[in-house]
Amino acid sequence: TQLLEQSPQFLSIQEGENLTVYCNSSSVFSSLQWYRQEPGEGPVLLVTVVTGGEVKKLKRLTFQFGDARKDSSLHITAAQPGDTGLYLCAGVRDSNYQLIWGAGTKLIIKP
């Protein structure tokens, strides 16, 4: 059973479109991280959200942590081919060392 469900699993859209990917769980997390991974490389941290309801913006990327700290979303505005990659969410429970990982959303932005 996947503790963190990411949806969609795969998304292919045209450059300039907007998109949202989701990370959902029945568990509460003390914080949640979003990573992006490109082929042949390790994941790279994009953002950490800590407070329920928190919204963080990173240029065209907007991250939101659910009020109950069980879910999160990533919204990309005016997607560009450089946004292509595997987007992974990872939750931290009770501030321990363990990250609970989702299976990822593979995003392809076509020029």
Place this chain on the structure above:
Amino acid sequence: GAGVSQTPSNKVTEKGKYVELRCDPISGHTALYWYRQSLGQGPEFLIYFQGTGAADDSGLPNDRFFAVRPEGSVSTLKIQRTERGDSAVYLCASSSGPTGPGELFFGEGSRLTVL
């Protein structure tokens, strides 16, 4: 180097052979993690070191897998009697914080193929 370094980047071996995968973390990072990632999946936790000791090895799939970090820096993941199902990308990550994972810095991974 400035980042996490993993060697080899690619390893092809035959079923039943022994392999070692090496991870050189960012200097000064006390926490080190090994993950395994299959195609289209998120990282699967294997083992976590804090300093020289394995603080949690509950993710190791069976006793064919073992990891060491004798001096609290470089770590080696050892796999005995490899099986085809061991084929995956093995990722190493390090972080500076003992209190929660903070930001994990990943290496590029070692792709293991067992024929």
